[in-house]
Amino acid sequence: MAILCTNALVVNLDRRKPILKEQQILIDQGVIVQVGKRIMAGGFRVEERLDCSGKIVMPGLVNTHSHLTEILQRSLRDNVRMEIWRRYRALTEEIANPSAEEIGAAAELACAEMLKSGVTAVVDHFSTRPGLSVPKMKAILGAFDRTGIRGVLAPSLSDQDFLLMIAAKSSKSRPRERRDKAPWQDQVLQVLDHIKSSSTLSGLVLGPSSPFNCSDSLLREVVDMAQQHDLGIHTHLLETRLQRWGVRRLYHGDLAGRLQRLGLFSPRLSAAHGVWLDEREMDLMASSGATVVHNPASNLKLGSGIAPVVELKERGVNVSLGTDGGDTSDSYCIFEQMRLAAFLSRLTRDNSDQWLTAFDVLRMGTINGAQAIPLWRGKIGKIAKGYRADLLILKPQLRLNPLNDVIHQLVFCGGSHSVETVLVDGKIVVRGGHLTRVREEKIIRKVEPVSKRMRRLYRAIAKNAPHSAELAIGKLYKNAFKEEKRPRFIVH
Numbered sequence: 001m002a003i004l005c006t007n008a009l010v011v012n013l014d015r016r017k018p019i020l021k022e023q024q025i026l027i028d029q030g031v032i033v034q035v036g037k038r039i040m041a042g043g044f045r046v047e048e049r050l051d052c053s054g055k056i057v058m059p060g061l062v063n064t065h066s067h068l069t070e071i072l073q074r075s076l077r078d079n080v081r082m083e084i085w086r087r088y089r090a091l092t093e094e095i096a097n098p099s100a101e102e103i104g105a106a107a108e109l110a111c112a113e114m115l116k117s118g119v120t121a122v123v124d125h126f127s128t129r130p131g132l133s134v135p136k137m138k139a140i141l142g143a144f145d146r147t148g149i150r151g152v153l154a155p156s157l158s159d160q161d162f163l164l165m166i167a168a169k170s171s172k173s174r175p176r177e178r179r180d181k182a183p184w185q186d187q188v189l190q191v192l193d194h195i196k197s198s199s200t201l202s203g204l205v206l207g208p209s210s211p212f213n214c215s216d217s218l219l220r221e222v223v224d225m226a227q228q229h230d231l232g233i234h235t236h237l238l239e240t241r242l243q244r245w246g247v248r249r250l251y252h253g254d255l256a257g258r259l260q261r262l263g264l265f266s267p268r269l270s271a272a273h274g275v276w277l278d279e280r281e282m283d284l285m286a287s288s289g290a291t292v293v294h295n296p297a298s299n300l301k302l303g304s305g306i307a308p309v310v311e312l313k314e315r316g317v318n319v320s321l322g323t324d325g326g327d328t329s330d331s332y333c334i335f336e337q338m339r340l341a342a343f344l345s346r347l348t349r350d351n352s353d354q355w356l357t358a359f360d361v362l363r364m365g366t367i368n369g370a371q372a373i374p375l376w377r378g379k380i381g382k383i384a385k386g387y388r389a390d391l392l393i394l395k396p397q398l399r400l401n402p403l404n405d406v407i408h409q410l411v412f413c414g415g416s417h418s419v420e421t422v423l424v425d426g427k428i429v430v431r432g433g434h435l436t437r438v439r440e441e442k443i444i445r446k447v448e449p450v451s452k453r454m455r456r457l458y459r460a461i462a463k464n465a466p467h468s469a470e471l472a473i474g475k476l477y478k479n480a481f482k483e484e485k486r487p488r489f490i491v492h
């Protein structure tokens with residue numbers, strides 16, 4: 001079925017001509033086949049015409065780091081650092097032990113929220129307690145398919161506990177690896193086969209939780225499997241000051257050397273956060289063609305710091321955007337991340353010429369996101385001939401009026417409020433602001449029982465859990481604050 005968009009103001013983010021007026025876009029079988037003022041639609045059976053007069057058409061937004069099921073613990077915690085937040089999240093989930101069906105329902109809720117705010121593609125770095133399983137991973141894929149979003153599943157892998165290791169003070173007294181050769185490869189291969197044998201838009205990348213929560217042998221297995229099956233690798237990297245401090249102690253100051261030796265640095269790699277990357281690590285990210293996923297809302301809420309995005313950009317590192325989980329940024333909106341990313345860059349440089357512009361962050365939220373994941377490279381993130389038709393039609397609401405500068409206003413005036421129609425792979429998944437494939441009220445009802453259970457358990461845990469672990473983390477942080485004084489603010 002062909003779709004023809006007419007009379008559109010197209011934001012295509014080309015450096016020379018980022019805005020095109022009075023455009024027609026012809027979409028056939030999920031692909032953009034023509035874009036221009038006058039196109040030849042003669043050979044196509046156009047079944048739907050979308051009149052875009054007075055509207056803005058832009059590429060769909062790409063969320064390159066997210067945890068969908070964390071939506072169940074949305075807004076349960078406020079002023080805690082990442083390590084403490086993580087402890088409560090894990091304890092609550094462990095006891096709640098959500099079923100595959102409940103996981104699928106939670107993921108569906110997050111996907112629905114994303115589509116309505118203009119996110120058309122997402123990476124779900126999926127971890128769950130007490131552990132991953134094939135049905136649970138398939139539940140996430142099911143949520144992608146039901147809602148119509150373009151999803152990539154990154155099953156989270158780990159076999160050691162970084163916090164226990166730094167508490168033990170040195171890598172020599174590191175606790176024994178607790179993994180008894182879990183059959184993660186078998187499980188992941190089963191899911192990969194399932195993806196290949198179905199007509200899904202979804203894909204899979206390997207998701208080591210972080211290089212510090214994985215032994216050398218696990219990271220080697222990940223790199224080997226990624227090469228063998230041509231997969232991306234997605235991980236958390238240097239999110240907090242405590243991690244920076246601990247890593248110096250554990251790897252004798254040479255994390256970069258460890259990751260390089262294990263073959264992690266490559267164009268396959270997308271690493272979330274990178275707040276505390278040092279110069280050498282940034283250089284290696286640049287020379288290897290890896291991506292850093294900037295998660296400004298999560299970094300702010302957890303007090304993790306400000307990622308060195310301007311420095312990364314100057315080195316030529318591909319920087320994309322992520323929302324992180326529903327309880328660390330409380331929202332799955334990439335428009336919000338773009339605004340924060342632009343604003344935060346202004347705290348890192350005196351020279352205003354070096355700040356991130358609206359154009360920069362709009363690219364980070366679209367084409368750079370596509371570049372981050374090998375499966376998406378050259379296929380999405382742009383409105384141009386040959387690209388898959390993942391796009392947004394925005395009807396400028398009050399906040400985009402008067403429309404003086406389209407790109408500035410999409411970023412600084414909350415473009416998500418104007419999302420009217422969303423296409424993923426040429427299919428309309430949001431029309432007139434409403435989801436077309438799933439019923440919003442039904443999803444909310446489906447999630448209710450498990451979210452109630454989580455809320456009740458979290459409150460009981462927060463009241464009764466011994467505070468010794470929190471005190472231990474606080475003590476480690478005191479050391480980190482003393483020794484990690486590297487400024488994350490103004491560079492002159």
Ligand SMILES: [Zn+2]
Nearest residue numbers: 236272324325
């Ligand atoms: Zn994360």
